[in-house]
Amino acid sequence: MANIPVEITARHIHLKQSDFVKLFGKNRQLTVLKNISQPGQFASQKVLDVIGPNLTIKNVRIVGPFREKTQLEITATEARNLGINPPYHVSGQLKNAAEVVLKGPAGKLKIKAAIIPLRHLHLHFNEAKRMGLKNGQKISVMIGQKRKLTFHEIVVRSGENHKLAVHIDTDEANAAGLKSCSYGELIK
Numbered sequence: 001m002a003n004i005p006v007e008i009t010a011r012h013i014h015l016k017q018s019d020f021v022k023l024f025g026k027n028r029q030l031t032v033l034k035n036i037s038q039p040g041q042f043a044s045q046k047v048l049d050v051i052g053p054n055l056t057i058k059n060v061r062i063v064g065p066f067r068e069k070t071q072l073e074i075t076a077t078e079a080r081n082l083g084i085n086p087p088y089h090v091s092g093q094l095k096n097a098a099e100v101v102l103k104g105p106a107g108k109l110k111i112k113a114a115i116i117p118l119r120h121l122h123l124h125f126n127e128a129k130r131m132g133l134k135n136g137q138k139i140s141v142m143i144g145q146k147r148k149l150t151f152h153e154i155v156v157r158s159g160e161n162h163k164l165a166v167h168i169d170t171d172e173a174n175a176a177g178l179k180s181c182s183y184g185e186l187i188k
């Protein structure tokens with residue numbers, strides 16, 4: 001039964017507040033463009049250019065609110081185009097993260113914080129319990145129609161502020177022939 005929401009996550013940046021000030025200047029606000037599915041998270045109106053050794057990706061969206069660590073999440077294709085080789089990590093882990101330069105209206109900042117996010121399932125504690133899933137466990141979900149694909153190694157991330165959704169990146173969505181958000185089937 002296809003009943004798990006699947007959302008496609010495009011490249012984005014999380015910023016710690018001090019880095020935001022360096023890039024945008026003082027007295028600027030991380031203003032909301034629109035709320036996204038995970039409670040409290042929003043796409044901000046602010047964007048930055050990401051500069052790699054090979055090219056620049058312009059206007060990469062910042063996702064708020066501020067975090068403890070600055071982090072760039074991109075796909076494997078984007079990493080190759082930029083000319084960097086980031087590790088696959090769950091969000092928040094930055095071990096051996098790749099280096100890029102962020103460019104904003106007030107300045108540039110070299111960061112060692114580019115990762116390719118591991119595909120993951122967000123859900124609330126209670127829902128995890130109901131579905132018999134544990135935080136950190138890996139599951140499989142079948143997604144798509146004409147290019148139907150089963151994704152394995154989807155990391156379960158349960159918590160107070162998580163809402164049920166599988167997050168895959170744009171490379172993965174393309175591989176499964178998915179153009180917008182959809183539903184998948186959980187295969188434990």
Ligand SMILES: [Zn+2]
Pocket residue numbers: 009120122167
């Ligand atoms: Zn996510």
